[in-house]
Amino acid sequence: MFTLFLVIFFCLLGVLTGIATGLLPGLHVNNIALILLSISGVFVSSFGFLIDMGFPSDFIFLLISVYIISCSLAHTFLDCIPSTFLGAPDPDTALSVLPAHSLLMEGKGFEAVSLSALGSFGAVLFCFLLLVPIRFVIGSPVFFYETLREIMLFVLLAVSLLMICTEKSKIECFGLKKHWPSIFGMFFALFVFLLSGFFGFVIFEIVVDSPIGLESPVLFPALAGLFGMPTLVTSLMTSPVIPEQKLCDTVLDEKTKKSSFLSVVTGSLGGILVSIIPGITSATGTVISMNVRGESDKKQTIVTLSAVNTACAFFVVVMMFVILRSRSGAALAVMEIIAIEEWSDVLIPQYLCYLLIAVLLAGTFSYFLTLKIGKIFAKKFANVPYTLIVKLTISMVAVLVFLFTGFMGLIILLFATFIGLLPVEFGVRRSHCMGILLIPIIFYFI
Amino acid sequence: MNLKKLSIFFATSGTLFLYFLSLLSEPVVVELSDLPDYEGKKVTTTGIVTDYFTTKFASQMITIKDYNFTAVVYLEGTCDVEYGDKIQIVGEVQRYMDDWEVIVDNKKNLKIVEKWDNVSFPIWQLAQNPGRYLGLNVNVTGYVESIFDSYFYIVDIENKHSLIVFYEDYMGLSLHPGKKVCISAKFLFDEKNLRYKLELCDERHGVFLETKG
Numbered sequence: 001m002f003t004l005f006l007v008i009f010f011c012l013l014g015v016l017t018g019i020a021t022g023l024l025p026g027l028h029v030n031n032i033a034l035i036l037l038s039i040s041g042v043f044v045s046s047f048g049f050l051i052d053m054g055f056p057s058d059f060i061f062l063l064i065s066v067y068i069i070s071c072s073l074a075h076t077f078l079d080c081i082p083s084t085f086l087g088a089p090d091p092d093t094a095l096s097v098l099p100a101h102s103l104l105m106e107g108k109g110f111e112a113v114s115l116s117a118l119g120s121f122g123a124v125l126f127c128f129l130l131l132v133p134i135r136f137v138i139g140s141p142v143f144f145y146e147t148l149r150e151i152m153l154f155v156l157l158a159v160s161l162l163m164i165c166t167e168k169s170k171i172e173c174f175g176l177k178k179h180w181p182s183i184f185g186m187f188f189a190l191f192v193f194l195l196s197g198f199f200g201f202v203i204f205e206i207v208v209d210s211p212i213g214l215e216s217p218v219l220f221p222a223l224a225g226l227f228g229m230p231t232l233v234t235s236l237m238t239s240p241v242i243p244e245q246k247l248c249d250t251v252l253d254e255k256t257k258k259s260s261f262l263s264v265v266t267g268s269l270g271g272i273l274v275s276i277i278p279g280i281t282s283a284t285g286t287v288i289s290m291n292v293r294g295e296s297d298k299k300q301t302i303v304t305l306s307a308v309n310t311a312c313a314f315f316v317v318v319m320m321f322v323i324l325r326s327r328s329g330a331a332l333a334v335m336e337i338i339a340i341e342e343w344s345d346v347l348i349p350q351y352l353c354y355l356l357i358a359v360l361l362a363g364t365f366s367y368f369l370t371l372k373i374g375k376i377f378a379k380k381f382a383n384v385p386y387t388l389i390v391k392l393t394i395s396m397v398a399v400l401v402f403l404f405t406g407f408m409g410l411i412i413l414l415f416a417t418f419i420g421l422l423p424v425e426f427g428v429r430r431s432h433c434m435g436i437l438l439i440p441i442i443f444y445f446i
Numbered sequence: 447m448n449l450k451k452l453s454i455f456f457a458t459s460g461t462l463f464l465y466f467l468s469l470l471s472e473p474v475v476v477e478l479s480d481l482p483d484y485e486g487k488k489v490t491t492t493g494i495v496t497d498y499f500t501t502k503f504a505s506q507m508i509t510i511k512d513y514n515f516t517a518v519v520y521l522e523g524t525c526d527v528e529y530g531d532k533i534q535i536v537g538e539v540q541r542y543m544d545d546w547e548v549i550v551d552n553k554k555n556l557k558i559v560e561k562w563d564n565v566s567f568p569i570w571q572l573a574q575n576p577g578r579y580l581g582l583n584v585n586v587t588g589y590v591e592s593i594f595d596s597y598f599y600i601v602d603i604e605n606k607h608s609l610i611v612f613y614e615d616y617m618g619l620s621l622h623p624g625k626k627v628c629i630s631a632k633f634l635f636d637e638k639n640l641r642y643k644l645e646l647c648d649e650r651h652g653v654f655l656e657t658k659g
Binding site: 149195198199202203205206207209214216217234237323324325336339411412414415418419421422425426444 | 449450452453454456457458460461463464465467468471472473474486487488503522540541542543551552
C-alpha cells in the first residue's frame, strides 16, 4: 500500500514540475526530460532514506521514472497555456496565425485552452483503451514494427513528401500569379526542410560542452532555436491588441462533440505513429492526422494537435517496453534509469504497470489543473507585463542553453532561431524544421 | 533590411559557418578509464574487443577492454569485429545501470584499427600482463617443448615461461619439439587447474611453423 502511495506521491511531484515547465514558453518537453535526467542524482540522494526503510534501490529509480513520465505528460497538457496567451502575432501583418492565437484574438483564449485539455485527456483515455491491441499489433504476433523497420526509409520519405506537398501557404514573388504562389510556397517549404536537415548534419558533428559539467544535449539549443525562440522574437516585434477574454466554460454542441471525438481518435492514432517512427514529431503527426481527417477547422486543429502530443507522450512509455526503443527525451531518460523488461506476453510488465498508473493519474490531474490555471491566465492576462515576460523567457532559454551547452550552444541557438524564423516570416508550416532530425535519419536508413 | 531577408541571410550563412566550424571540431580522445568524466559527451576512444553479440533489432553490443577497464559499445548496425580486435570508436558516453556505454550511431564511427591476427607477440608479453589478454584471440610465438595427444607446451627462448596449448585431434598438427611456432588461439584461464591456457577453438585458429627457428 505504501508502495502505491509513493508512486502517487512522485506522480504528483511530476505533475507539479510539469505545470511549472509547461507554463514556461520555449522549453520543449524533451529538453525538460534531459534536464531532469541530469539532476536525477540529486533525487536519488534526496530519497536515499527509502533504502534505509527497506525499499530496493531499483524502486527508487522507478519512482524517479514515474516522476519524469508524469512531468512530461503534464507538460503536454500545460504547454498550451503559454502557446495560446504568449507570442500572438499582429494579425494584420502575420502571414500565418496559429489556431490558438486566432481564438485568443477573438477573446476565446480560455476556449482554446479548454479544447486543448479536452484533446489531451481524450487521448489519454483512448490510448489506454488501445493499450493491449496496439501491443499485439506492434509486437508479437503481428510484428508491425518489424515490418515498418524494413520499409522505414520509404515511410520517412513519404512523411517528408506529405509534409511538403500539403503546404498550403502562398508566396508571391517575381510578380507571378495564378498557381505560382502555391508552387513557391511548396519550394520554400522544401528549402526550409533541406536547410534544417543540413543544419542537423552539421550540429551532430559539433562538440558542445557544459561549463558546469552537465550533460550536453546538442539538440537542446537547436530545438529551442527552431521552435521556441522564433515565436518569442516575433512577438517582441509586434504589439497585438488582445481583446478581453471570455471566461465561460466551453459547451460543445452535438456536432462539435462528434467532431472532437473524431479529432481525439485521429490525433491519438497520429500520436501513436509518432511514438513508433523515429524523427517525426507531434507537428508532423498533426499534419498526417489532419490530412486523414480531412478537416482544417481551427478548433479541431487544436484538439487534434493536443491529442497527438499527449498520445505520443503516452505511447513512448509503452513503446519502451514493446520495441525497447526510446522515442522521446523522457523515454531516453527513463531507459537510462531503469532496466526495461520487454512486454512480450499478455501480462503487462510490473514497471510498465506503475508507469501507466502514473500516466493515468497525471493525465487526470493535469486536465483539471489546465482548466483551472488556464482560467486564471485568461482572467489576469490583461494585467501581465507581456513584453517583460517574453524578454525574461528569452533570457532564461539563453541562460539554460549556456549552462547546458556552453558558448557553442549559444551560437547554435542563434542560427537555429534564424532558421526557425523562416517559416514564421514566410507563413509556411513550422514542422518543416523537423528536417533537422528527419533528413539525418533518412540518410541513416539509406 | 527586413526580418525576412535577415532570416534568409543569417539562416544560410550561419549554417555554413557552423559547417566550417564542425570541420575543426573533433571529439576529445580519451582512455576507457576516463569515460566517467565524459558522461553525455562525444568522445573518441579505443579498446580491444572481448565480447560481442547482435541484438534482435540488428544493433551490436560490443564489450571492449583496455587494461582493467571495460565498456560496452552500442553500435546502431553491425560490423565484422572479432575477439581481440583493437577498435576505435566515436560516440556519446552514457551510463546504463552499472556499466559505461558508448553509443555509436553510425557504422562509420567504428574503425578496426588492428585485427587480432595481424599482431603477434612473444610468450613473455602474455606472462607480463595476462589479465589484459584474457578471453581474447591472440597470436603468440614460442618454441614447442613437449607434445601430447590433445595438447602441447610452448616455452620462450630462455625457458622462463611455459604455456599449455589445447587443440582438437582433427586438426592433425605436425609438431616437433624445439620448433619455433606462432599460435593463433584464444587465451583463457583454466579454473580447474588454476592456470592460463591457449585453446584452438575457432576455424581461424591454428599453429603455424616459423621458417626462422
